[in-house]
Amino acid sequence: MSKVKALSLFSGGLDSILATRVVMDQGIEVTAVKFVSPFFDYEILSHIEGYCQEVKDKYGINVVVVDISKGYLEMLRNPAYGYGKNFNPCVDCKIFMVNRAKKMLAEYGASFLITGEVIGQRPMSQRRDTLNVISRDSESRSVLLRPLCAKLMSPTQPEEDGLVDREKLLNFSGRGRSRQIALAAEYGITDFPSPAGGCVLADPILSRRIENFYGDNFVVKYEDMTVTDVLLLLVGRQFLLPNGGWLMLGRDERDNDKLESICEEGDALLGMEERPGPIALLRRASTCYADDAAQQGDLNYAAGLVVRYGKKVKDGPQTGEVICTLSGEKKTIIAEPLADEISREWML
Ligand code: SF4
Incomplete structure (x- = not known):
C-alpha cells in the first residue's frame, strides 16, 4: 500500500x-x-x-x-x-x-x-x-x-x-x-x-498605511497596484507630495538599501553623495505627472526632504547637492532643507 x-x-x-x-x-x-x-x-x-x-x-x-x-x-x-x-x-x-x-x-x-x-x-x-x-x-x-x-x-x-x-x-x-x-x-x-x-496587517501602525493605500483616494489606483507598491509602502518615511507624487525616504542604512534594491524603471532615486543622508524614491516619477513642471516641482520637494533629513554640516552651507537618477539620466538639484511645517501635511 x-x-x-x-x-x-x-x-x-x-x-x-x-x-x-x-x-x-x-x-x-x-x-x-x-x-x-x-x-x-x-x-x-x-x-x-x-x-x-x-x-x-x-x-x-x-x-x-x-x-x-x-x-x-x-x-x-x-x-x-x-x-x-x-x-x-x-x-x-x-x-x-x-x-x-x-x-x-x-x-x-x-x-x-x-x-x-x-x-x-x-x-x-x-x-x-x-x-x-x-x-x-x-x-x-x-x-x-x-x-x-x-x-x-x-x-x-x-x-x-x-x-x-x-x-x-x-x-x-x-x-x-x-x-x-x-x-x-x-x-x-x-x-x-x-x-x-x-504579519504587518496586524501591526497598528503599518496596517494604517496599508489601509490608506487601499482607499479610493490613494495616489496608486487599485488596478495599477503591484507587489512592489506594497513592499515600498512598508519602508521608511512616506509622503504624498503636492503635485501628486508618492515619496519614500529611508530612515537608516537598511531602509536606504531596501529602496535602492526595490527601485524600478520609471522611479526616481535621489540622494546626496557629499554627506550621509536618506535615499528617496519617487514612485513612477516618469509616468505619473501631467507635465514636466509638475514632475520637476515634486523632484525639488523630494530633494528638499533629502537635505532636511541628511547630516547637517557644522558651520557649513544649509543647501545640499542632491543627485537625482531617473530613466538612466543623472542630474543635480541644489536644494535647501525643506521646513517641517511644510512637509508635515504631506506625511502618510
Ligand atoms: S491576516 Fe491574520 S491570519 Fe492572515 S497572516 Fe495576518 S494575522 Fe495571520
Whole structure:
C-alpha cells in the first residue's frame, strides 16, 4: 500500500509545527506549505533553500515555499468577513490559504490538509463557528484536519477513512500555551517563534498605511497596484507630495538599501553623495505627472526632504547637492532643507 500523504499549512509558529509533527508521528508523509506575501514573510523568497533547510534541521519538517501575493492583494480589498482590530482580514486570509493549499493536494499526491488551529485560541479566527466557516468557505470540509483540537470536533473524512488514527489526535483549546510548550519539549523543540509575530496587517501602525493605500483616494489606483507598491509602502518615511507624487525616504542604512534594491524603471532615486543622508524614491516619477513642471516641482520637494533629513554640516552651507537618477539620466538639484511645517501635511 502506498504511503498516506498530507499537506500542512505552515505559518512557522509553534502550533503549525506541532500539528505537522503530530500527523507525521502516525507515519504519514507530510509536506508543509509556507505561504508568503508582501504582508508576511516575503523576505523568505530571497533565501528559500536556506529557509527550507533551517525548518528541516530545527523541526524535522519538509517545507515548500509558495508566493501567494497576487490573489492575496485582491482578497484584501474586500474581505467577506471584514477586518480585525487593524487591517487584518484573518478569517478571509485563512479561507484563502486553506483553499490555495487544497488546490495543491493533487500535485503532491496528498489526501488531506492539516492546520494548526486550536479552538478558542484567537478571538476572531479560531472560534468554533469561525473554524466551521473556514472549512465551508474554503470548500475543504472533507479534507481539512486540525490535529491539535480534532478530538473536540466531529470526526473528519481522513479519520473516518482510516487514514488518520483519531485516538492519537489532541484536544487542545483556549489561549493557554502550556500544553503546546509541553508537547514541543517532548519533540525536543525549544527554539520556536513567538505567537502572532510577523504579519504587518496586524501591526497598528503599518496596517494604517496599508489601509490608506487601499482607499479610493490613494495616489496608486487599485488596478495599477503591484507587489512592489506594497513592499515600498512598508519602508521608511512616506509622503504624498503636492503635485501628486508618492515619496519614500529611508530612515537608516537598511531602509536606504531596501529602496535602492526595490527601485524600478520609471522611479526616481535621489540622494546626496557629499554627506550621509536618506535615499528617496519617487514612485513612477516618469509616468505619473501631467507635465514636466509638475514632475520637476515634486523632484525639488523630494530633494528638499533629502537635505532636511541628511547630516547637517557644522558651520557649513544649509543647501545640499542632491543627485537625482531617473530613466538612466543623472542630474543635480541644489536644494535647501525643506521646513517641517511644510512637509508635515504631506506625511502618510
Ligand atoms: S494575522 Fe495576518 S497572516 Fe495571520 S491570519 Fe491574520 S491576516 Fe492572515
